[in-house]
Amino acid sequence: MELETLKGVVPAVLATLAPNESVYCEHGIMLYMDPTVTVGRKTIASGGALSTLKRTTVGGIPFFLSEFTGPGSVSFSRDGVGEIRDIELGPGEVLDVAEGSLLCAENRIPYAMEYVQGTHRLGRMVGFWMDRLTGPGKIALHGYGNIISMTLSPQEKVTCDYGALLFKSGSVQARSLNLPFGSGLLGKMEAYEVLELIGPGKVALQSVDPKKPHS
Amino acid sequence: MKADTVGAITPAVLVQLRPGEKILAQHEIMLHMDGPVKVARKTLKQLGVSRAHLMGMSARGDSEEEYYLAEFEGPGNVTFSRDKAGEVRILDLAPGQVVRLRSGHLICFDETVQYYPTVLAQWVVQRGNDREIEYLFADQLTGPGTIVFQSYGNILSFTLSPGEAIRTTPEGLLMTTPTNTVQVGWRQNAAALGVPTAQPVLDVVGPGAILVHSGV
Numbered sequence: 229m230e231l232e233t234l235k236g237v238v239p240a241v242l243a244t245l246a247p248n249e250s251v252y253c254e255h256g257i258m259l260y261m262d263p264t265v266t267v268g269r270k271t272i273a274s275g276g277a278l279s280t281l282k283r284t285t286v287g288g289i290p291f292f293l294s295e296f297t298g299p300g301s302v303s304f305s306r307d308g309v310g311e312i313r314d315i316e317l318g319p320g321e322v323l324d325v326a327e328g329s330l331l332c333a334e335n336r337i338p339y340a341m342e343y344v345q346g347t348h349r350l351g352r353m354v355g356f357w358m359d360r361l362t363g364p365g366k367i368a369l370h371g372y373g374n375i376i377s378m379t380l381s382p383q384e385k386v387t388c389d390y391g392a393l394l395f396k397s398g399s400v401q402a403r404s405l406n407l408p409f410g411s412g413l414l415g416k417m418e419a420y421e422v423l424e425l426i427g428p429g430k431v432a433l434q435s436v437d438p439k440k441p442h443s
Numbered sequence: 444m445k446a447d448t449v450g451a452i453t454p455a456v457l458v459q460l461r462p463g464e465k466i467l468a469q470h471e472i473m474l475h476m477d478g479p480v481k482v483a484r485k486t487l488k489q490l491g492v493s494r495a496h497l498m499g500m501s502a503r504g505d506s507e508e509e510y511y512l513a514e515f516e517g518p519g520n521v522t523f524s525r526d527k528a529g530e531v532r533i534l535d536l537a538p539g540q541v542v543r544l545r546s547g548h549l550i551c552f553d554e555t556v557q558y559y560p561t562v563l564a565q566w567v568v569q570r571g572n573d574r575e576i577e578y579l580f581a582d583q584l585t586g587p588g589t590i591v592f593q594s595y596g597n598i599l600s601f602t603l604s605p606g607e608a609i610r611t612t613p614e615g616l617l618m619t620t621p622t623n624t625v626q627v628g629w630r631q632n633a634a635a636l637g638v639p640t641a642q643p644v645l646d647v648v649g650p651g652a653i654l655v656h657s658g659v
Contacts, residue, residue, distance in 0.1 A: 237452060309452055309528055373524065374450025376475075388475035392524075409484045409513075420482060420513070422473070433475055435455040435524040 229334050231314045233366050239312045240305035241368040243329050245298025250335035252293045253304055255330065262300030270295040272339065286434025289327060289357055295335065304331045307369035308438060309314025313375060317363025324358040325369060328438055329394055334365035347404045347421055355404060356390070362398075369395060373436030380427025387422050397429025444555055448531045448592050451513045455524040456531055456550055456591050460517025467512045467558065468551035477519030486511045490558050496515055500560055503578050512558070515551075523550045527659060529594040536586025544592055544618045546580035553588030564613065566627045577643075579613050583621075592618070596658025603649025611645050615655045623651035 229251060230244040243251050252270045261267075270293040272280075284291055296302045311424050313329065317323060324342045333339070339361060346355035361367055371394045380386060380400060387405070396402065407420040425431055444466050445459040455474055458466060467485055476482075487497055487510060497510065515521050525548075536556060543563055552558065563581040567574055584590050594617050601609055603623060610628070619625060626648065629641040634645065647653050 293565075373453030373526070374455060376449060376455065376522070385478040386475055387478065387480075389471070389473055391526075392474045407482050409482065420484075435450055435474060435521075435522075436453045436526045437524075440526045 229366055231366055233312045233314065233368075234303065237309055238305065238307065239370070240303050241298075241312050241314070242301055242303045243332055243368070244301045245296070247299040248297060250295055250297040250334055250338065251302070251332040252295045253332040254328070254330060255290055255292065255294045257304050257306060258294065258296070259303040261296065261302035264298070265302050266297045268295040269293070270339075272341070280412040289341065293339065302306045304368070306331060308370065308372050308436075309310040310370055310372045310434065310436065311375045313371065313432070314366065315369065316366050317361065319364045321363040323361050323367070323395055324398060325361060325395045326393055327357050327359060329369050329371065330359050330361075331368040331370050333361055333425065336369065336413045337365035338362050344402045344423070345404060347406050347419070348383065360398065371432065371434040373434050374432045374439045376435065378431050380425065380429060380431055382428040384427040386425050386431065386435055388425065389437065390421065390423055391439055392433045393423060393425070394432040394434040396425060396431045400431055401426040401428035444589055446533045446535070446551075446589060448521065453524070453526070453528050454531045454593070455522045456469050458523070458551060458591075460515065460519055460521065464517040465554040466515050466522040466551045467554060468515060469549055470511065470513050472523045472525055472550065473513065474522040474524045476515065478522040479517075480519035480521055481516040483514045483516070484511050485514045487558075487560070488585065492559060494632065500562075500580070502644055503576075514554070524635045525550060525593045527593065527595050527658070529596055529656070530598045531593045533589060533591050534599065535589050536584065538587040540586040541583060541621050542590070542618055543581040543583050543621060544590075545616060548592045548594065548617060549582050550591040550593055552584060552590040556588035556590055557585040558582040559585075563616070563619070564625050564627050564645055568643070579616070594654070594656035594658065595655050599655045599657070601653050601655070603647065603651055603653060605650040607649045609647050609653060611647065613643055613645055615646055616647070616653070617656040618654040619647060619650035620653070622649070624648045625651060
């Protein structure tokens with residue numbers, strides 16, 4: 229599979245598939261495709277029935293993914309201002325991608341979900357899910373706004389906003405935190421909820437929270 | 444603080460803080476920060492804004508986020524983002540220099556800068572049988588110190604001579620100096636269904652500096 233970024237303010241990615249080569253993506257982000265490309269459904273099998281119910285009803289994660297099989301080209305777009313990154317995962321390399329940011333992944337890459345727990349307080353009672361992708365294979369991601377990349381050393385920490393995390397290595401731990409934010413009753417009621425990322429591994433952040441209205 | 448812009452279309456701001464150095468920022472626009480950076484809450488009362496003034500602003504419908512600000516203390520790096528396409532400006536204010544920035548566009552400022560929320564303009568609109576007052580809120584910032592803010596869309600800068608005027612919309616005005624006067628006028632639109640309509644406009648009269656932005 230060849231991946232080419234179609235650059236611009238709202239970028240897209242073009243995947244060129246050899247015969248019987250497949251990519252999968254979230255349903256509804258296909259921009260255009262050659263008539264020779266066939267479309268199928270890929271079921272997400274991760275964690276059993278109860279876990280699926282929680283993921284789909286609470287987390288809003290879809291039941292299935294779309295699968296496109298070559299020969300031909302297919303283009304995907306996330307309809308947002310930002311940057312696209314093509315990443316080639318090494319054998320056994322694990323990458324956790326923010327939900328709603330994966331453009332496409334080669335079909336040989338296993339797809340699973342990773343749950344990051346919430347703070348169990350009002351406002352961030354429930355955590356969130358990330359797409360867990362394990363190499364080898366190629367993937368394309370859409371970062372909303374600009375992408376800021378960094379590599380954390382073992383036990384090195386960075387604190388970020390929930391909407392800022394684009395992807396992290398599987399070795400990077402993500403932990404929901406309530407920062408101490410003032411004293412008194414108002415201080416106890418108000419929360420500054422953030423995500424603490426603990427190395428080692430790669431981290432990429434995006435400058436726009438896709439869950440907030442943006443231009 | 445040392446501030447730099449990161450990225451182009453939807454920029455973020457990277458602020459490097461020395462040990463003990465403090466900045467104030469609007470709540471919940473932090474993108475990421477280093478482990479050693481401490482965060483705390485600073486109420487507007489602590490910044491010298493009286494309770495009566497806050498109640499007055501609240502009665503006019505000022506946004507909730509301005510009851511308190513987040514304080515970040517170094518050493519370390521903090522980045523902020525307003526999640527919008529636009530331009531970031533980093534402005535060093537001289538001692539006593541005052542600017543009035545449209546509310547909702549401030550990113551962060553040195554703790555040496557004095558912050559005071561204010562009303563820049565107000566006008567009456569007729570909605571059916573009701574007459575309602577609309578306000579243009581602003582953050583008044585007094586130097587010395589550095590302030591960082593973001594426009595939505597592109598920024599157009601003007602320096603007005605004494606008596607020179609520029610007309611803009613309430614949505615277009617981003618920043619003005621207090622030496623300018625802001626007057627509300629009305630632009631008559633073409634009659635729709637036989638009913639003439641009018642739209643508020645702002646006439647900014649110099650001398651002073653003014654920034655207009657192209658987004659909403």
